[in-house]
Structures are given as C-alpha cells and as structure tokens.
Amino acid sequence: MFTITPAGTMNRLFVDGPDASDYPRINDYFNRAYQRDPENFSREFESLRREHEAFHSLQSIAGYCCAKPFGYAGDFRLIDRLYTHYIGSGVHIARWDAFAQAQPAAVAVRNRKTYFIDLMKANLPANVLNVASGPARDVLEFFGYCPDAAVVIDCLEYDAHAINYAGSLLKGNCRVRFTQQNILTWKAEGTYEMVWSSGLFDYFTDGVFVRVLRKLLGCVAPGGQLVIGNFSDENPNRAFMEVGMQWFLHHRSPEQLIDLAKQAGAEAWNPEVKSEPAGVNLFLHLTKPA
Structure with a gap:
C-alpha cells in the first residue's frame, strides 16, 4: 500500500x-x-x-x-x-x-453547459457552430429555455455514437444539424455569428491548438465571437483525473491561452479569458473585428 x-x-x-x-x-x-x-x-x-x-x-x-x-x-x-x-x-x-x-472538475463540466446557455440567451445569434458537440445536452437545454429562438446550430462531431445519442435527446429538432467529420480535415462552408467549443482544445498539443484555432477564425462572421473552453492549469483534481480516471488533458493558464490566440493570428480579436464559477474551466473569448 x-x-x-x-x-x-x-x-x-x-x-x-x-x-x-x-x-x-x-x-x-x-x-x-x-x-x-x-x-x-x-x-x-x-x-x-x-x-x-x-x-x-x-x-x-x-x-x-x-x-x-x-x-x-x-x-x-x-x-x-x-x-x-x-x-x-x-x-x-x-x-x-x-x-x-x-469535485470541482465535475462541477466545472456542468458549469460549462450553463455557460453556453447563458451566452446563447445573452446574444441570441442567428447561427452557431458547435465543435465537438458530444451529447449536445447544452443545446437541448438551451431550446428548453428558448423554444422559439430563431437560431440554427450546426454540431460538428467526429464520433457517430455521440451524434446518434445527441439526436435521440433532441428528438429531431430541425434547428440542429449534425456533421460527422474530424475537425482536422473538415472544411467550413459559410460563417457563423458564434463558434463554440467547450471540451476539445484541452486534448490538443499547442501546435494542433493553433492550427485548429486558425481554421475556426475563418468561420466567424464580422462582429461574431469564438469561445473555446480549456481546463485550467490550477485544476485541483488533476491527480485524481489522471490516476483514478486515466483522463489526461492539456491544462493551460489564461496567459497561455492568450498567447496561443496570438500565434493563431487573433491578436486584433481582443483576446480575453474568463471562467465558470468553479474557476477550473477557462474560456478564451475572441471577437472578430466588425
């Protein structure tokens, strides 16, 4: 022992x-x-x-x-x-x-769902790109709060099982569209008033982070925003996640996130880092100049 x-x-x-x-x-x-x-x-x-x-x-x-x-x-x-x-x-x-x-890490995951819903309710964008949408419960709950919202949400997801699961939750909501594709090979068609990715980028090395971020910058409409989640390097549950759960992420600081945004060419996008109430999940906010 x-x-x-x-x-x-x-x-x-x-x-x-x-x-x-x-x-x-x-x-x-x-x-x-x-x-x-x-x-x-x-x-x-x-x-x-x-x-x-x-x-x-x-x-x-x-x-x-x-x-x-x-x-x-x-x-x-x-x-x-x-x-x-x-x-x-x-x-x-x-x-x-x-x-x-x-644990704070689990609370933070739940908080990022609320974070998305609050962003959507505050801005009511006409169209949204949700990258690595997973179970899409955040999308489901948003429409529960705003059933008449005039918004189309495109969910980009690599895992077909995740798409099937999310589709069963959303029960054919015609304002949600799914695309099964790898973000590394996906090619955007058109732009979005909001691009959201809550739980993908902390699986990326810095090089891949910059590469994908640069791709997503081209998907944002003038005046629109791009919001990316990443676990903080001050996550108090990192040891339990990595040993007890075998769940490894690239934890980052606010300064690192802003630096990566600049490397991707978003220095003029007013990079700003916020967090959910637990302080474990950080969110990089980028606003495209109008």
Missing part, C-alpha cells in the same frame, strides 16, 4: 467508499502522492484499481472513463453522466461516484 498515507485509513476508504467528510483526505492523498512520484503512484494504483469495482466497472464514473469504451477519455456518455449527476448502483460505486460528482 502507499506510504504517503496510513495504509489502514486508505484501505478503509477504498473498501467502504468515502463519505463527504472523507473527501478532503482523499484529494490530499492523490495530490501529494502524485506530486511526489507520479509514475510510481500511477503504477501502484493499478493494483488497487483491479481490487475495487468503482475504479474498473463500466457502471462507475472512474471505471467507465478508464475503460474508454468508445476509444477515448471524456466521451459523450461520460460527459452526460457528469451533466446529469449520474450515480452508479451498489454502495461502493455510489459512494465513489458521489465523490467524483462533488
């Missing part, structure tokens, strides 16, 4: 599952062990993962993310589990899922 925390204490938590009062201790355990020796901690954790279903079962949040049933971490089903406060069955899984759902 790990030496950074008393073995008996952590054994109890992993066997029984944590209560809310245990959450600070668990986060401290992950953060200190990962900071001390990330490679060794990750390797040792694999034996613990095999012992406890909350870390290997598809019915749990951490286990599902680690298994990557669609080939990648953070897929549409995982994101929708976070959006909908999913809790798996069984006491052990339920306690660990409650822990995962209570």
